[in-house]
Amino acid sequence: MDELVAAIAPGLAGLGLPVINRREVVLVTGPWLAGVSGVRAALAERLPQRRFVETAELGPGDAPVAVVFVVSAATALTESDCVLLDTAAEHTDAVVAVVSKIDVHRGWRDVLTSNRDRLAARASRYARVPWVGAAAAPELGEPYLDDLVAAIQKQLADPAVARRNMLRAWESRLLMVARRFDGDAQSAGRRARVDALRQQRRTVLRQGRQSKSEHTIALRAQIQHARVKLSYFARNRCSLLRVELQEHVAGLSRKDIARFAAYTRGRVQEVVAEVGEGAVAHLADVAQLLGVPVQPPVLENLPAVLPTVVAPPLTSRRLEIRLTTLLGAGFGLGIALTLSRLVAGLTPGLAASGMVAGVAIGLAVTAWVVNARALLHDRVVVDRWTGEVTASLRSVVEQLVATRVVAVETLLSTAISERDDAENARVADQVSIIDGELLEHAVAAARAAALRDREMPAVRAALEAVRAELGEPGAPTTGLF
Known part of the structure; x- marks a missing residue:
């Protein structure tokens, strides 16, 4: 994949692309009070051969092999929850979404359906994300993690997961470059400073x-x-x-x-x-x-x-x-x-x-x-x-x-x-x-605009190639293209 991107956009090598460090860990994350720590502890017990971590245990540039996104069955997703998932799965394609605390919230299936529809409407990649229900630390009865464990094992057993994760990392890096070009050419800070001057x-x-x-x-x-x-x-x-x-x-x-x-x-x-x-x-x-x-x-x-x-x-x-x-x-x-x-x-x-x-x-x-x-x-x-x-x-x-x-x-x-x-x-x-x-x-803005106009076609072409490999040709991206 690196050779494909280099062939399409040879100038990207000099743009200082961020280095992604792929770690053999599964990230468990989610909103506050969603039960993230309980799900992580239960998964570590059920799948001891895998290492499960939370966001604080990852360093800058680290990317997990899979992401388990935990939300509570008490309420539907909010915009901040969606942004949290975007950040956690920025460089990772393998994502499993789980609705926790299903033992006390009987309407969790409606919440699950609502969350799945909202994520699918947000980005085409989330339409393939499996959604399951779980009760990692139930108040009554035994923990229920079978569907979650099966979904994680299925994602990790897919032979294409490594390639898809690499493609997803390339997509995020290309989007980052595109945002940088747009930010340099249309800098809000520069505009504010120019207006102030x-x-x-x-x-x-x-x-x-x-x-x-x-x-x-x-x-x-x-x-x-x-x-x-x-x-x-x-x-x-x-x-x-x-x-x-x-x-x-x-x-x-x-x-x-x-x-x-x-x-x-x-x-x-x-x-x-x-x-x-x-x-x-x-x-x-x-x-x-x-x-x-x-x-x-x-x-x-x-x-x-x-x-x-x-x-x-x-x-x-x-x-x-x-x-x-x-x-x-x-x-x-x-x-x-x-x-x-x-x-x-x-x-x-x-x-x-x-x-x-x-x-x-x-x-x-x-x-x-x-x-x-x-x-x-x-x-x-x-x-x-x-x-x-x-x-x-x-x-x-x-x-x-x-x-x-x-x-x-x-x-x-x-x-x-x-x-x-x-x-x-x-x-x-x-x-x-x-x-x-x-x-x-004015000179800095002109230079940034000239650089964007010169390099952006290659970045778009590389991004379209990556999305084609991911099976998402022409996928819209919020704020870009």
């Missing part, structure tokens, strides 16, 4: 895109928030300075007006510095929040334009002074005449003194009216001037804020762009590694 690749690319979008959105949102907050801060400081200067103007004397311009200039410079420092601090916090720190000197070195603060326009107003003097003189003259008449009417002897006092008081009132009108005029001019100064200051600080924000936005955009480039390079490296592994799996 593709999912990982999609995830890496998606995370890279999301990271870039998140950085851009975060930068835009933070810069917009900083622009609004700093603009409000600058306008608020200008408004507070305007109120402060108005309060000072309301209490100014004429001699303080000359020094008020210098005071205003100092306060304007303080506000500009305060707004600049606030902008630097807030934008540094924004940069830190975005994970792209900007050094403070970069912001502090930006130029700041200070508003020009000149003295208030207290110009000469001769015509207004003349009019005010005239009105004040008339008002003072009226007061002087009124007082002199009042004094003359009360004390006629003091009429001259009353007139002098009235003139003096009239002159004083005239001077006060002229000075008060001049002071009020100057205060109005200074108040209007402070409004112009704060308006100019507001324009300057808004420009200062805008300049700082634009500068920081440029710096942050550059830094984030560099970080995105580094992230893209890292993503590209990861994708390259994944693509390399995917290529390796």
